[in-house]
Amino acid sequence: MACQIKLSVTFAWWLKPYLRVLAICCILRGNVPDQAKLQAKIKRAMRVIVE
Secondary structure (H helix, E strand, O other), X not given: OOOOXXXXXXXXXXXXXXXXXXXXXXXXXXXXXXXXXXXXXXXXXXXXXXX
């Protein structure tokens, strides 16, 4: 008996523009983003559907 699990991962529409603006700000200021805050934003934008 085979069991199939299908995962669908999508991201919110605002994640790409957010990352672009963040990258520009980091380049202009010469610093790096806080990894914990960035990870939290990505987790908030990620949608996982298990079928």
